[in-house]
Amino acid sequence: MGQDHDISSAPGDNNALRKLTRQNITKDNKTQGVMEKSQWDLKHIRFTSGRLTRLDDFVAQYRISHTALLKEYEDSERVFRRKTYRVEKEIWKEKQQKKRGRSKPFPFKTSKKKSSVSEGPIGKQISPPQPRSSLEGDHENIVDIKSKTTATPQNQLTTLWKRRDTEVVVSVVPTQTKVTSFIIHHSELCTLRPHQWLNGEIIEALFHIAASELEIGNSIYILNHYMAGVILFGEKPQLARQKLSKINLNNYQGIVSFVNIDNVHWKFLFINAVNHTVYLVDPSRSPTEKDDSIHAAQKLSEYIQMRNTQQRKTEWQNIQWKGGVMTHPVQQDGSSCGVIVVLMAREIMKAFPNVPILQFGTSRKEMANERKMMALQILKASVFDEAENCSMCSLKKPTGCVHRFINWIQCDSCERWYHEKCLGMAKEDLEQARANRWSCILCS
Numbered sequence: 001m002g003q004d005h006d007i008s009s010a011p012g013d014n015n016a017l018r019k020l021t022r023q024n025i026t027k028d029n030k031t032q033g034v035m036e037k038s039q040w041d042l043k044h045i046r047f048t049s050g051r052l053t054r055l056d057d058f059v060a061q062y063r064i065s066h067t068a069l070l071k072e073y074e075d076s077e078r079v080f081r082r083k084t085y086r087v088e089k090e091i092w093k094e095k096q097q098k099k100r101g102r103s104k105p106f107p108f109k110t111s112k113k114k115s116s117v118s119e120g121p122i123g124k125q126i127s128p129p130q131p132r133s134s135l136e137g138d139h140e141n142i143v144d145i146k147s148k149t150t151a152t153p154q155n156q157l158t159t160l161w162k163r164r165d166t167e168v169v170v171s172v173v174p175t176q177t178k179v180t181s182f183i184i185h186h187s188e189l190c191t192l193r194p195h196q197w198l199n200g201e202i203i204e205a206l207f208h209i210a211a212s213e214l215e216i217g218n219s220i221y222i223l224n225h226y227m228a229g230v231i232l233f234g235e236k237p238q239l240a241r242q243k244l245s246k247i248n249l250n251n252y253q254g255i256v257s258f259v260n261i262d263n264v265h266w267k268f269l270f271i272n273a274v275n276h277t278v279y280l281v282d283p284s285r286s287p288t289e290k291d292d293s294i295h296a297a298q299k300l301s302e303y304i305q306m307r308n309t310q311q312r313k314t315e316w317q318n319i320q321w322k323g324g325v326m327t328h329p330v331q332q333d334g335s336s337c338g339v340i341v342v343l344m345a346r347e348i349m350k351a352f353p354n355v356p357i358l359q360f361g362t363s364r365k366e367m368a369n370e371r372k373m374m375a376l377q378i379l380k381a382s383v384f385d386e387a388e389n390c391s392m393c394s395l396k397k398p399t400g401c402v403h404r405f406i407n408w409i410q411c412d413s414c415e416r417w418y419h420e421k422c423l424g425m426a427k428e429d430l431e432q433a434r435a436n437r438w439s440c441i442l443c444s
């Protein structure tokens, strides 16, 4: 036994050690995955791209795809996290419903939007979410903050863009169906800053905002971009796992989505069930657009067929899908594909079921302007109440806790609230934060 395991010495420490080893293995696996993918990319670039003969070109190209890869990895992690929150939120909702009639977690705050400026010290704030509980909660401490200079979304955005990226929740955007929502973190919003490659969650949230603004109702379904990627580029087994079983395609006349290409580019996907055409649109000039669309149409047919067989459905049956090309503006820089994809989706939604000639400017100035407008839209569409929810996990309460023992802390600068638990601060730091003026990660 001892030879098989290098953790055989102290029996008392076995558990801790095993945990440690396991953690390392998981971490190693992840790293290995990224490494393997990177190496594959490396080969891919080396062998498929005859143009990259200079070492400098090669390195530059490699660097781009590597950064994008890491970004995508972070993205996927985030989606995983977001899903967990959704689940938690549901559980919490249930609990809340059972306890209807009780006071809300934050009955003490009446001011609406916060300003980013704070006049005087509002003192330390430790607030039990349920003031009626006996936990050291003195209401006197929690004064209504008289409305200070109300922060316009513009001001808010300027401040947010100035800060270095954090994981603070800055907006919660309801989806088309209003059943779930996108939790937008500060770092994601920041990808709308000029010259940055847009984050997938941001693009998708903007699709949903456009859908609700244009009141497209049930005509077009907004497909999650990971799903779209799997349908278009996934292998069969992968495809079979993506059931989308809750959606009845017969209720819709079209689908809009977008897909990630080689982790450096976004393409717009439009599936029009009225004219039986699939459009995979490349924001940058691409000679293969027609072929790409034909390929996408084939993949879609396969997916629908599989789905109908597997789930015994008759959705969008007997449609002969074809690939189409639409006239559209062309990307002029290296980073704004995501912005253009959003603009395309908006135009398509507006004209649906007709396929319009897409017309909008793509100059550097216009892109910068659009980015700003989009960021503002995300802030304006938010249903997140900073006065009632934790700006880290977006929830009113974490689940699984005895609710009387949840402490909150408020940032003295931006007035956002945080679960102490969500901050992961050491006990001493927390005590210090309570005793003095405290600034959250966004403000410090």
Ligand SMILES: [Zn+2]
Residues within 6 Å of the ligand: 390, 391, 392, 393, 394, 395, 398, 418, 419, 422
């Ligand atoms: Zn929290």
Ligand SMILES: [Zn+2]
Residues within 6 Å of the ligand: 411, 412, 413, 414, 415, 416, 439, 440, 441, 442, 443, 444
């Ligand atoms: Zn703050």
